Amino acid sequence: MTNSDRTPHPRRKGPGREEGKRRTRQQLLDAALTVFAREGFHAARLDDVAREAGLTKGAVYSNFASKEDLFLALYDHRLGEVAPRMVQAFARPGDERLEAIEAVLGEAAPNSTWLQLELEFCLFALRHESARLKLAERGRWVRQALHAALETHSVTLDRPLPVSVGVLAWTLPALTLALELQANVMPEDRPARVWPTLLRTLVGQESSRPSRAEEGCSSEGC
Template identity: 35%
Template sequence: MPKGVTKRRPRTRAALLGAALEAFAEHGFHAASIEQICERAGYTRGAFYSNFSSKEELFLALFDEHSARIVARITELIDSVADQDLTLQGLVEILADVDPAERDWYLVTTEFTLHAIRDPQAAWVLAQHDARLRAEIARGLTEHLHRTGRTLTVDADALARLLIAIREGGLAQSYVEPDQLPPGQLERLFLAPLLAALSTEDDTTTGGPAAVL
């Protein structure tokens, strides 16, 4: 492949992803056309098909990009806190933070999930991407809880499923009633006692219980 094409490809892909997120959020996954996405991005259908085989593949690329960005942001925020200063409630505050731009992603991913429920092949593919995200959540949660002096007593993957359900269910209610339930409020109210109930205090090097809150 010519050097110029190689250098342009990441920019083309990024522009198509950004345009797709806007188009999906505004018109819906099914209603948004490849032509609309290309027009927003400033590229041709040929550029689209040189990067993605379908709108489904494009969505899944958005899913992976969004997942990586969220995990990286949370990890960076938690890692910026010294071990001795990281408490369970402090961890929850970071996990409960919701960027205002998350609303668009919620609209897009919810519609695609409904599509996947109706389409077994789409469901199978989405499940693979969900599983990779859950693995990252489970790994990170285990490590971050350990920094607060606690060890999970339940399966980390199952807990990741529960946390995702709380997050997505809470956001659905928040976007319908934003004045009654600000995004992240359910996590701030209930996540710390939930995590405390599903974990146990570690012993410190001196044999005593670790401080949690």
């Protein structure tokens, strides 16, 4: 037997191996969302995620460097679903555009669990520079996509936007989060169609005069 015969050949990564890695990663992401929702970001442990997924802690670390990176992978998945659909909505013609944008924002609005996790991670990021930089990078990506969509939208209007495209691209994500926070804290006081009304004003296609319900009038105050 020659030396070349004894030399081990590198193991090839076939489709089955890659599919197995993809399934393991998805198991961990699903388990992480369950554990984060139950325990909160701070209290959740990677041991709990591994147990929920029916895998070892080593499987977690072979896919994610830390709990922070695991959460950001969930965050990326969410952004990857919403951002392209938002860009497509802004590209729709005429009156269809605002309806499409409202639909995307309505579906993308964080539920109570995700809102809590997002706010909790934001506070974590303010105290940990590496997390802040990673979160800021994702925020810039969202703003760039939104900026491009708003520029395309602005050229179709017969009047200028009320504020610059750059200001709108910065404001809309923050306003969405703030509105959902307030709506979750005081759901009984939320005016009807508050977001569509604001959106139509901000992107330069004002709706007709809002009804008393849309203005937030209560039976006591109107």
